[in-house]
Amino acid sequence: MPENLLSIQKTITILAIESSCDETSASVCKDGKILSNIIANQTVHEKYGGVVPELASRAHMQNIVPVVDLAMKTACISVGDLDALAFTYAPGLIGSLLVGSQFAKSMALALQKPIIPVHHMQAHVLANLIPDQKPTFPFLCLTVSGGHTQIIMAHSPTNMTILGETLDDAAGEAFDKSAKILGLPYPGGPLIEKFAKGGDPKRFAFTEPKVAGLNFSFSGLKTSILYFLQKEQKLNQNFITENLKDICASIQYRIISILINKLKKAFIQTGITEICLAGGVAANGSLRCALQQAGELNGWKTYIPPLEYCTDNAAMIGISAYFKYLAGSFSDLSVNVSARADCFQRP
Ligand code: KG4
Numbered sequence: 001m002p003e004n005l006l007s008i009q010k011t012i013t014i015l016a017i018e019s020s021c022d023e024t025s026a027s028v029c030k031d032g033k034i035l036s037n038i039i040a041n042q043t044v045h046e047k048y049g050g051v052v053p054e055l056a057s058r059a060h061m062q063n064i065v066p067v068v069d070l071a072m073k074t075a076c077i078s079v080g081d082l083d084a085l086a087f088t089y090a091p092g093l094i095g096s097l098l099v100g101s102q103f104a105k106s107m108a109l110a111l112q113k114p115i116i117p118v119h120h121m122q123a124h125v126l127a128n129l130i131p132d133q134k135p136t137f138p139f140l141c142l143t144v145s146g147g148h149t150q151i152i153m154a155h156s157p158t159n160m161t162i163l164g165e166t167l168d169d170a171a172g173e174a175f176d177k178s179a180k181i182l183g184l185p186y187p188g189g190p191l192i193e194k195f196a197k198g199g200d201p202k203r204f205a206f207t208e209p210k211v212a213g214l215n216f217s218f219s220g221l222k223t224s225i226l227y228f229l230q231k232e233q234k235l236n237q238n239f240i241t242e243n244l245k246d247i248c249a250s251i252q253y254r255i256i257s258i259l260i261n262k263l264k265k266a267f268i269q270t271g272i273t274e275i276c277l278a279g280g281v282a283a284n285g286s287l288r289c290a291l292q293q294a295g296e297l298n299g300w301k302t303y304i305p306p307l308e309y310c311t312d313n314a315a316m317i318g319i320s321a322y323f324k325y326l327a328g329s330f331s332d333l334s335v336n337v338s339a340r341a342d343c344f345q346r347p
């Protein structure tokens with residue numbers, strides 16, 4: 001897009017598509033405001049204990065047309081109003097990413113509009129810029145999702161450094177795998193939260209792993225929960241059903257304490273007091289409360305996106321694409337999706 005065209009253009013309207021895992025989502029973003037955010041969840045994976053890639057891409061193919069159509073109608077936008085098409089290019093399941101990217105590219109080709117590929121993890125961070133109350137740069141962001149756990153220092157919408165990340169399982173996986181051990185369906189995070197309500201979080205003490213710097217490790221926690229339950233079930237076959245609330249509360253408590261303790265370390269290390277939360281696990285009410293409490297104790301200004309912008313959604317792709325549009329960062333149709341591409345600087 002030529003610079004002089006940007007300066008005379010009055011509005012910027014972007015259709016954004018997210019299809020990296022098991023949510024098909026489309027959003028219209030106009031001048032940095034979200035006009036619609038339609039999300040179709042896939043229930044087909046529940047009985048398999050995790051996302052089945054082939055089933056996910058088939059479901060995206062079924063969902064994408066009605067989801068985009070509804071996003072456009074909800075925003076009262078016609079295709080002629082669009083200035084660019086945005087989509088998640090990485091990371092994620094290749095078959096899933098391809099559905100969203102091919103759809104966006106086809107629309108862009110037909111409309112002769114530019115495309116803006118967006119990195120999913122950068123977009124989770126930028127979901128914090130959707131609400132009116134926004135963090136100021138530089139800010140720290142704890143991003144906790146099903147595939148990632150990261151502490152990010154955001155210098156600008158397009159320049160971020162990764163300060164710490166998980167060495168094995170992500171926080172969301174710790175929730176989901178613990179739930180699976182308890183016999184709960186996928187995704188187990190929201191169910192652990194549900195059953196933890198009214199439970200005693202200190203009843204069962206799962207140890208906090210010692211990991212250097214700002215990195216995380218959750219695989220040991222999963223194993224200690226497994227061994228603990230196996231031992232208890234030998235003594236009492238009904239141990240899980242009789243103690244489900246306390247078990248869930250104790251698991252949730254430990255995962256949250258690991259996350260918040262590292263965030264405190266990141267604050268001490270950087271001195272940054274603008275602190276955000278992002279990703280699917282940020283939908284967890286106890287984690288949201290724990291961040292607010294830590295903020296009050298340590299003098300942080302904390303920011304947590306509304307629930308619909310925490311779990312996977314296209315609005316976060318739209319807001320990220322808006323900033324890329326302002327920066328003149330477009331791609332041509334040859335851009336490829338990637339399961340693993342990184343977008344962060346390393347310290
Ligand atoms: O960001 P997201 O929607 O997808 C990925 O990019 O991975 O995150 C999904 C993860 C799943 O592991 C899910 O169990 C977890 O977020 N999750 C939760 C809650 N809601 C979603 N974990 C704990 N409590 C919740 N309320």
Ligand code: ZN
Binds near residue numbers: 124146280312
């Ligand atoms: Zn995500």
